[in-house]
Amino acid sequence: MMSSDQIPAENETRPTIYLKDYQPPAFRIERVDLDFDLQEEGTRVTCRMVLQKLAADQDDLVLDGDAGLKLLSITLDGQPVAADRLHRQDETLRIKAVPDHFTLETVVEIEPQKNDRLEGLYRSGGQFCTQCEAEGFRNITFFLDRPDVMSIYHVRITADKALYPVLLSNGNLVETGDLANGRHFALWHDPFQKPSYLFALVAGDLDCLKDHFTTRSGRDVSLNIYARAHDLPKCRHAMESLKRAMRWDEEVYGLEYDLSIFNIVAVSDFNMGAMENKSLNIFNTKYVLADPEISTDDDFDHVEGVIAHEYFHNWTGNRITCRDWFQLSLKEGLTVFRDQEYSSDQGSRAIKRIQDVRILRAHQFAEDDGPMAHPVRPESYMEINNFYTVTVYNKGAELIRMMHRILGADGFHRGMDIYVQRHDGQAVTCDDFVAAMEDANGADLSHFALWYSQAGTPHLDVREDWDDKTKIYSLYFKQYINPTPGQSTKAALHIPILMGLIGPNGGEMAARLIEGDADQTEKGWLLHVKEAEAVYRFTDLAAKPVPSLLRQFSAPVQLSSPVDDGQKHFLVRHDQDEFSRWEACQDLMIDAILKGVSAISLQKPMPDVSELIESCAALLKDADRDPAFTAEILTMPSEAYIGQKMTPVAVDAIHEAHQYLKKALADGLASQWRDLYARLANKGPYELTAEHKARRALRSVALLYLCFGGDSDPALKHYQTADNMTDRLAALRILSHSDDDDLRERIFADFYNRLAHEPLAIDKWFAMQALSLRPDCLDRVKSLLRHDAFSLRNPNRLRALVGSFAAGNQLRFHDISGEGYRFLGKIVGEVDRFNPQTAARLILPLSTHKRFDPERSAMMTSVLRGLAANKDLSRDVYEILTKSIS
Ligand code: ARG
Ligand code: ZN
Numbered sequence: 063m064m065s066s067d068q069i070p071a072e073n074e075t076r077p078t079i080y081l082k083d084y085q086p087p088a089f090r091i092e093r094v095d096l097d098f099d100l101q102e103e104g105t106r107v108t109c110r111m112v113l114q115k116l117a118a119d120q121d122d123l124v125l126d127g128d129a130g131l132k133l134l135s136i137t138l139d140g141q142p143v144a145a146d147r148l149h150r151q152d153e154t155l156r157i158k159a160v161p162d163h164f165t166l167e168t169v170v171e172i173e174p175q176k177n178d179r180l181e182g183l184y185r186s187g188g189q190f191c192t193q194c195e196a197e198g199f200r201n202i203t204f205f206l207d208r209p210d211v212m213s214i215y216h217v218r219i220t221a222d223k224a225l226y227p228v229l230l231s232n233g234n235l236v237e238t239g240d241l242a243n244g245r246h247f248a249l250w251h252d253p254f255q256k257p258s259y260l261f262a263l264v265a266g267d268l269d270c271l272k273d274h275f276t277t278r279s280g281r282d283v284s285l286n287i288y289a290r291a292h293d294l295p296k297c298r299h300a301m302e303s304l305k306r307a308m309r310w311d312e313e314v315y316g317l318e319y320d321l322s323i324f325n326i327v328a329v330s331d332f333n334m335g336a337m338e339n340k341s342l343n344i345f346n347t348k349y350v351l352a353d354p355e356i357s358t359d360d361d362f363d364h365v366e367g368v369i370a371h372e373y374f375h376n377w378t379g380n381r382i383t384c385r386d387w388f389q390l391s392l393k394e395g396l397t398v399f400r401d402q403e404y405s406s407d408q409g410s411r412a413i414k415r416i417q418d419v420r421i422l423r424a425h426q427f428a429e430d431d432g433p434m435a436h437p438v439r440p441e442s443y444m445e446i447n448n449f450y451t452v453t454v455y456n457k458g459a460e461l462i463r464m465m466h467r468i469l470g471a472d473g474f475h476r477g478m479d480i481y482v483q484r485h486d487g488q489a490v491t492c493d494d495f496v497a498a499m500e501d502a503n504g505a506d507l508s509h510f511a512l513w514y515s516q517a518g519t520p521h522l523d524v525r526e527d528w529d530d531k532t533k534i535y536s537l538y539f540k541q542y543i544n545p546t547p548g549q550s551t552k553a554a555l556h557i558p559i560l561m562g563l564i565g566p567n568g569g570e571m572a573a574r575l576i577e578g579d580a581d582q583t584e585k586g587w588l589l590h591v592k593e594a595e596a597v598y599r600f601t602d603l604a605a606k607p608v609p610s611l612l613r614q615f616s617a618p619v620q621l622s623s624p625v626d627d628g629q630k631h632f633l634v635r636h637d638q639d640e641f642s643r644w645e646a647c648q649d650l651m652i653d654a655i656l657k658g659v660s661a662i663s664l665q666k667p668m669p670d671v672s673e674l675i676e677s678c679a680a681l682l683k684d685a686d687r688d689p690a691f692t693a694e695i696l697t698m699p700s701e702a703y704i705g706q707k708m709t710p711v712a713v714d715a716i717h718e719a720h721q722y723l724k725k726a727l728a729d730g731l732a733s734q735w736r737d738l739y740a741r742l743a744n745k746g747p748y749e750l751t752a753e754h755k756a757r758r759a760l761r762s763v764a765l766l767y768l769c770f771g772g773d774s775d776p777a778l779k780h781y782q783t784a785d786n787m788t789d790r791l792a793a794l795r796i797l798s799h800s801d802d803d804d805l806r807e808r809i810f811a812d813f814y815n816r817l818a819h820e821p822l823a824i825d826k827w828f829a830m831q832a833l834s835l836r837p838d839c840l841d842r843v844k845s846l847l848r849h850d851a852f853s854l855r856n857p858n859r860l861r862a863l864v865g866s867f868a869a870g871n872q873l874r875f876h877d878i879s880g881e882g883y884r885f886l887g888k889i890v891g892e893v894d895r896f897n898p899q900t901a902a903r904l905i906l907p908l909s910t911h912k913r914f915d916p917e918r919s920a921m922m923t924s925v926l927r928g929l930a931a932n933k934d935l936s937r938d939v940y941e942i943l944t945k946s947i948s
Contacts, residue, residue, distance in 0.1 A: 075152065076937050080442045081388040087206060088117040088124075091213040096203070098183075100190055100221040100265055105174055105183065106134070109203040110167040111213070115160070123157045123166070126197070127204035128182070132171040139164050155204050168204050177201070178855055178896035186331035187290070189266025190226070191344055193337060196387055196446045199258035209384045210489040212255040219265060220247045226265040228288060230325055232256070232340040252340055254320070255487060257383055262339030264288070264327045271297040275308050277318045283308075287350065289328040292819075296351040299362060299750075300326065300369050307370035310404050315478060317377045326350065326369075330821060333857050333899045334450065336368050338375030345372070348822055348858055354748050354786040356823040359755045361787070363405065371401035377482065385489045387446045391438045391514075392492050394450075395458020399466070402459060409752060412640035416694050419615045419641070422460065424703055426452040427620070430519045431706070432910050433946045435546035439492050439514045442548075444941035447899045453517075460618040461513050465496075467558050467588065467616055468510065469503050476502035509592060510556045517546040519620055520555055522591070526624040528606040535563070535573070535603055539589075539596040541619075547945065554594045560616035560639075562586035563600065563607035568636030571607050573600040585639070586613055608632055613639040627653065631677050634695075644695050647681075650674050651723065655704050658719025659712050668722055675730035682734045689742070690756035693763045698724060702872045710915040713876045717835075728770035739764040739776065748786040755788075762792035769796050774805060781809060791826060798834040824851055825862035832867035839874040840881055843867050854893055857900045864889050868907040875907065876914065880921035883908060887925035890939065891932065898936030905929070905939060909946035923947060 090113065097108040113123065129152070136143045138160065149156040157166070177184035182201025183192050192198065200207040217231040223246040229238075233252025240246050268288040275283045285304060287297040304326070311317045325342045332346035349368040352361060378400065379393035406414040429435060429452055436449065438458045443449050466474040477499035484498060492514050500507050520543050527536040539559075543552035560583070565571040570586075578598035580589045589598060600607075608629045612621050625633065625646075633646035657669040678696060685692040701720050705711040728735065742761040748754070769777045774797060781793035794813060800806050810827065817823035828851075832843050846852055846863055853859055868875050868886045875882040886908060894901035911922035929935070930943045 076444050076940055078442050078444055079446075081386070081439075082441070084386050084388075086116070087208065087211050088115065088120040089206060089211075090114045090116055091206060091211055093216070094205075094213050095216045095218075096261075097218045098220065098263060100174075100219065100226065102175065104171050105190075106169060106171055107203045108167065108169045109205065110165060111205075112165050113160075113163070115162040121159050123160045125155045125157070125204040126153060126200040126207040127155050127170075128153055128201040130172070130201065131204065133204075134169040134171055135167075136169075137167045153200060170203055172202065179899065180331055180333045180857070180897060181899065183263065184331075186329040187266075188225075189264065189268065189329070190221075191266075191327065191329050192261065192263050192339075193333065193344065194261050194339070195259040195337060196390075196450075197259070199261055202261075205258055207258050208386070209257040209259060210386065212257050212383070212487075212489060214255055215250075215252045215261060217250045217252075217261075217263065218247060219250075219263060220245055221265045225267065228264065228266055228268045228270075230262075230264040230288070230327065230342055232260070232262055232342050233321065234323060254340060254381070256340050256380065257489065260338070260340045260380055260383075262337070262342040262344055264342065264344065268327065269294045271301055273301050273305070275305050275319070275324075277308070278312045279318060281319070281322060283319055283321070284323050286324070287326045287328070289347075289350065293328065293347070293351050296353040296356070297328070299352040300350045300365055303366040303369040304373060306366075306408065307373045307404060310370070310407065311374060311377070311400075314403070314407075315377070315400075315475070317482070319376065320381070324373075326372075330858070331856055333897070336372050338372040338379055340376075340380050343372045346858065348825075351822060354750070354788075356787055356817065356820045358788040358791055359750070359758060362750060363409070366408065367401050367405050370404045371397055374400045374404070381487065382482065382485045383489045385491050387443075387449070388440055389491045390446075390449060391454045391458035391461075392490065392495055394455045395438065395460075396462050396495070398455050398459035399462040402463075410690060412644075413690055413694055415614060415641050416644050418456070418459075422452070422456050422618060423706075424700065426457050426618070427519050428706060428910065429453055430457075430517060430546065431544075432912075433547060433948070434906070434909060434942065435517045437515050437517045437549075441515075445898075445902070445937045447938055448902055448941055457618055464513070464558050464617060465499055465507070465510070467560070468507075468556075468590075469499060469505060473503045473505075474499070512553055512555055516543065516552055516555065517549055518543040518552060519618065520557060521622070522557065522559075522619045523622045524609075524611060524624055526609060530606075533601060533603050534576070535600045535607055537578075537598045537600075537609065539591045539598075541591060541594055554592065557591040557617045557619060559589040559591055559611065560586050560613040561589060562610045562613060562637075562639065563603070564610055564633070564636060565607060566605055568632075570638060571603060573607070574602040575599070576601050586610070588616075610637045610639060610642045612642070612645075613637075614641045615645075627673070631673060634677050635680060640691060644691075647677065647695050648699055650677070651698055652704060652707060654723050655699075655716070655719045656707060658722050659704075659708070659715045662715040662718055663712065668719075671723060671726045672730070674723075675727060678727060679731055679734060682731065682738060685738060685760060688756075689760040690752075693756070693759035696727075696763050698727075700872075702870075705872055705913070709913055710918075711872075711876070711913055713872060713878075713914075713918075717873045724767070724770055728767040731767065732771075735764045735767045739768055744783075744785075744789075758786075758788050758792075762788070765792060766796060774800050774802060778805070778809070787823070787826075791830070794826075794830050795833075798830045799836060801836065818851075821858070825858050828852070828859065828862040829866040829870075832863050833871050835871075835873055837874075839867070839871065840877070840885060844885065854889070855896065857897070860889075860893065860900065860904070865904060868904065876918060878918065880918070883921050883925045887929055891929055894936050894939045895934075898938035901936065902938035902942050905942055909942060911946070 092112040095110040099106040147158045174183040174185055181193055181198035219229040223244055229248035231250035233250050236251045237249040269291040271287045271294050273285045289297055321341050327344050328347045328350040330347045336345040336349050349365055352365045374397050378396045384392050480502045481498035496507050496511050520541050523540045525538040563571040563573055576599045580587050611623050630646040630650050634643055637643045654671050661668050701716050704716045742757050777793045777796040784790040797809050813827055890901050890905045908922050911919045926943055926947050
């Protein structure tokens with residue numbers, strides 16, 4: 063079924079790793095004792111491990127270890143190992159002819175103070191911290207750095223007591239004490255077996271927010287969030303979220319916390335969002351700190367979601383981990399699904415679903431359609447860090463969601479119970495997860511499991527037929543998946559489609575299914591499309607129904623539906639499924655913009671959008687019923703999303719047509735926006751309640767349209783009277799596009815001066831300027847590179863400025879001059895020298911060159927080729943370049 067027709071270029075130092083080559087480990091590490099002597103000019107790490115040979119035919123022990131490790135000594139059962147028994151090559155250390163059972167002790171020296179990769183042990187803001195997933199532990203010491211080698215850790219940390227009063231690692235604190243020369247130590251013991259990627263260490267001068275939680279079986283857990291003193295008050299929301307998440311996991315999954323201590327540490331230099339190290343989660347400050355002054359309502363939700371995500375990993379990730387990194391979605395897809403469900407239960411399910419689908423389509427569908435497309439369980443990689451993707455995470459979560467739908471909530475939870483009982487303490491595969499679901503339900507998911515191995519987004523074309531004589535309504539489905547790198551042919555998938563039939567009065571129509579594989583559920587019919595083509599026939603219908611297809615976005619597919627514009631307007635008003643109402647309205651907006659794009663290229667008059675305006679007017683009239691939903695449904699799709707709907711992407715025409723529709727909605731509903739804006743005015747001070755959040759969201763949308771005609775006054779006033787970041791940022795976003803130079807300078811200066819002491823707010827300040835649609839945007843971005851507050855070494859800052867520009871500003875990044883491309887190439891080249899992981903993410907917008915016109919595409923590839931000419935390129939960037947250029 064799959065052929066390897068596009069194997070990427072590789073060479074000796076950058077081999078491709080294949081799933082099919084997996085071999086179980088040749089040794090077990092029964093116990094490990096780590097001793098860290100933290101010094102300003104280099105850290106000494108002593109690692110003593112007890113090893114047991116598992117593969118009798120293996121004479122040698124091969125440990126992973128970064129080339130930068132300075133090996134000071136090595137002994138085996140207390141005896142120095144002779145040099146001729148040691149062989150170091152690339153990232154390994156081979157020890158020849160080892161016995162079956164022995165103790166190995168190594169002493170290495172590392173330089174965390176110079177570690178800008180932010181992998182392994184490094185420094186951030188005066189403290190020591192670690193990031194070991196996926197393969198960072200090998201930068202700390204020689205080890206079997208793979209997830210299927212699990213051991214018991216004892217960790218001793220020694221450091222200067224004044225500089226590093228707090229010393230943390232995984233598990234329980236066993237002992238502390240003072241030493242000579244103003245130093246002190248702490249000894250930690252983690253009673254749970256774990257792989258090296260879950261190891262963590264923190265040493266620093268940190269304050270701590272304390273709380274506690276009693277588990278349902280009565281265990282008292284001490285909860286600590288460590289941060290800079292100045293940030294401590296901003297940790298309260300994270301703490302409340304943590305307690306809610308702990309309770310939720312007990313109630314919904316029956317999963318309880320298993321130690322009496324749970325620590326979270328906030329660090330400001332971090333490549334990713336956060337990390338679930340056993341009992342010592344380390345977080346990017348962006349996902350812990352929340353305060354109305356510096357955080358928007360969305361930021362509060364993101365903090366809650368990520369806190370829950372990392373906590374949920376304690377079971378789905380830590381107690382049960384991955385056998386190898388190809389199985390990453392085993393823990394990530396499942397844990398994303400769990401955090402999405404948790405967030406749905408805290409707020410509005412429909413809105414959470416809409417937001418998650420937006421992310422999936424904007425990023426994962428794009429990935430599936432480009433040179434980096436890979437299955438949820440990839441078959442090969444050069445650099446695993448490049449596979450922490452929206453496919454593994456978010457599409458992985460969609461796979462779990464589909465199983466949940468197919469098996470039903472009860473069936474799914476029976477499957478989870480079996481999964482946990484069977485595999486607690488083990489390192490397992492995605493197949494093991496599916497097998498648990500099958501066994502718990504007597505179900506056969508072998509066809510469904512193809513979703514794990516097949517890349518690409520399925521297209522589903524639907525046709526309908528109504529026979530007025532027999533009153534039979536038929537739906538014809540056709541599915542296909544375009545080829546992706548390494549997979550030229552595709553098999554049909556099992557696609558669950560939730561749908562309803564809506565009658566002329568807007569109500570759900572009862573019907574009888576006479577052909578097709580489907581279940582009847584509370585939310586509508588659940589069709590099981592399993593073949594390349596499928597037919598469904600319904601009867602007992604009084605009139606031709608309007609189909610509401612793919613309710614709740616029940617499968618991650620691209621649907622082309624038989625519903626015409628008039629029926630979409632009808633669905634916007636009547637569908638009982640809120641997701642589908644939103645979808646119908648988005649479709650109408652996308653259509654209008656695409657029609658505008660073709661009108662521009664044909665020099666024809668712009669499309670008539672009066673019916674769309676009327677539908678939006680009806681939504682506005684009804685806005686009070688659900689203001690948060692109204693805000694979502696009246697938010698236009700992004701220019702980048704329109705770009706996905708056409709090849710080549712008509713960058714400038716999309717922008718023009720997008721502005722046209724925005725203007726039509728602004729002008730056509732001018733008085734409604736004005737009234738709504740006034741009606742939703744802040745009554746009393748800021749509150750973080752669902753009601754206030756919804757009101758702020760809809761008022762921001764109203765403000766946007768209100769100002770779109772070119773009148774900045776409402777935004778200016780909105781900015782000046784804001785008592786929270788949600789309102790302030792909504793106004794700043796609008797003003798960032800303003801061609802009134804004085805006004806813009808004044809507001810950006812005000813924002814900066816007001817919040818200069820808050821790095822997360824200053825990230826927003828950089829991002830808003832990088833997202834500006836003004837023609838001088840890139841000049842501004844370039845000059846901001848020289849701003850005192852800018853640093854290439856802080857990933858949040860780099861992403862805020864350069865990442866926002868390249869990934870979030872289609873119009874200006876893809877300017878036909880090619881300046882945006884060359885700018886990005888230069889930055890990536892610089893960043894790659896010290897932080898490959900973040901450099902590799904930054905370059906991704908250039909990998910989509912095939913989607914653009916020949917002129918842009920040539921300039922994009924020329925930048926990629928320019929970078930590829932560099933011999934010292936990291937494995938991370940090298941992999942993306944070779945796959946994008948081939
Ligand atoms: N496991 C972390 C999470 O919760 C992500 C860690 C990714 N780190 C990396 N270097 N790729 O999603
Ligand atoms: Zn995760």
